[in-house]
Amino acid sequence: MTPDRETTGPDLVVMSLEPWDDVWRRNQYLVAGLLRERASARVLFVEPVSDPVHAVTRGARPRPGRGLRPAPEVEGVGPRRLWLLEPTKMLPRRVAPHGDERRAAVVVGAARRLGLARPVLWVNDPYGATLARVSGWPTLYDVTDDWTAAARGPAESRRVADSDRYLVENAAAVTVCSPALAARKADARSVVLVTNGVDVERYRRPAPRPADLPAGPTAVYVGTLHADRLDVGLCEETARALDGIGTLVLVGPVALDRDDIDRLRRAGVAVLGARPFHEVPGYLQHADALVVPHVVDEFTDSLDPLKLYEYRAVGRPVVSTPVAGFRDTTDPRVAVAPADGFAAAVRDALVESTRGPTLEPGAGLGPEPDAEPIPTWVRQVALMADVVDAVRRPAPTPR
Structure with missing residues (x-):
């Protein structure tokens, strides 16, 4: 903590892309x-809207948003300091075009109900x-x-x-993660770089092998399964290349269409779905290789990628397509392979893992000694706190 940083407030309203x-x-x-x-700050965390109409079109069960409610218990945070709000989107934009105004x-x-008079x-x-305006x-x-x-x-x-464009031009401060x-934003204004991080100690603490991790060698991916990021065709190719050697395992929230999920399972991919954050280290520690079969585009x-820091923290071999973060790291355990060589690289990593000694859970965790330091959440929270303070107390206007 910097010497002049405040230890109280400010209250925050967070418009999140995720629940x-x-x-x-x-x-x-x-x-x-x-x-x-x-110690005295409070947060209203605004989740994405619940969209019953969209749920019906995807074959899911429609439900209204859960509204305003206290968050589940968070370690180290007192009760009723964190509130969640899930609004409801009743109609599509083409029918009701002012949905953003209604949500705002x-x-x-x-x-106002929470008494947040002038939050950041x-x-x-x-x-x-729209809410900013x-x-x-x-x-x-x-x-x-x-x-x-x-x-x-x-x-x-x-x-x-x-x-x-409106936010870049009008926000009091802009932070970016990469x-x-x-x-990309430099031409419009100055920005503050606050990358992602990891709780290194938690990821290196030995965890038991998850019961649903397939037997035999595994190549594990942890992250949201979304077509904007995950290369479904490459996952199919990789799973088939591992036939008789091991299993490609995808762990994380599933945001793919049913057809894509069916394709993956037919190819032999184990799609496990979302797992609580405190269980994730076990999947990473017990993988024979960690993989990033991502699309490479603008x-x-x-x-x-958050997984860059989580993967590096556990120190397992990594194979990634040449995406940002992974292609730039100097960590010697990270191998980068283009799409046309990715499946073979993962297969080779699993074959190599079966030749090495069997490690006890948690043995050998951590990066190579000469790898660059891994950003921690403690450090990144401190950086973001400085930005929040600057937004709360803008510089005085020159006379």
């Missing part, structure tokens, strides 16, 4: 860390631009994905671009 659940991501690690550091009104109303607005979802709250824009580069329809691409994002080049 607060057991699958922890950047927002949860940073928010929980800030709440532990700031719901968020402002919830903040932390926007992770670009559609939070409506509320007038001092705003921090935390850019973790370049959604302007994602493959979307023309109308949605325009909306995202407009929202992103050097690529910093370079969108994935904007990312700072």
Whole structure:
């Protein structure tokens, strides 16, 4: 903590791209860390809307949003300091085009109910631009994905671009998670780089082998299964290349279409689904290789994969396509292979693992001694706290 940093407040409203659940991501690690550091701060964490109509079109069970409610217990954070809000999107944009305004009104109303008079607005979802305009709250824009580069329809691409432009131009501060994002935003304004991190000690603490991890050698991927990132065809090819040698295992929330999931399972991929964040180290520690079969394009080049730090913390062999972060690390346990050589590289990694000595759980964990340091969440929380303080207390206007 820097000497002049405050240890109280400020209250925050966080517009998140992901829900607060057991699958922890950047927002949860940073928010929980800030709440532990700031004894009196409170947070209203705004989750993505529940969309019953969209759920029906995907064959899922529709449900309304869960509204305003206290968060489940978080270690080191007192009760009723963290609140969750899941609004409901009743109709598609083409039928009800002012959904962002309605959501903004719901968020402002919830903040008033909690007594958050003038919170700092932390926007992770670009559609939070409407809330920034409506509320007038001092705003921090935390850019973790370049959604302007994602493959979307023309109308949605325009909306995202407009929202992103407004936030970049008008937020009191802009943070980015990757050097690529910093370079992309540099023409518009100065930004602060706050990469992802990892709780190194927790990932190196020996964990039991998960009961649902397939027997035999495994190549494990941990992360959200989303077509914007995961190369489904490459996963199929890799699973077939491992036939008779081992199993490709995907651990994480499933955001793929049913057809893609069926394709993966027919190829022999073990799709395990989401697992609580405290169970993730066990899957990584007991993998024979860790893999990143990602699409390589302009969108994935904007990312700072959380798994880069989690994989490196456990010190297992890694095979990745040449995506940002993995292709740049000097960690000698990380091998980068293009798509046309990826399956063979994973197969070779598993074959090599069967030739080495069998390690007890937790033995040999950690990176090579000469690898670059791994950013920790403690450090990244401190960086973000400095930015929040600057947004809370903007520089005085020159006379």
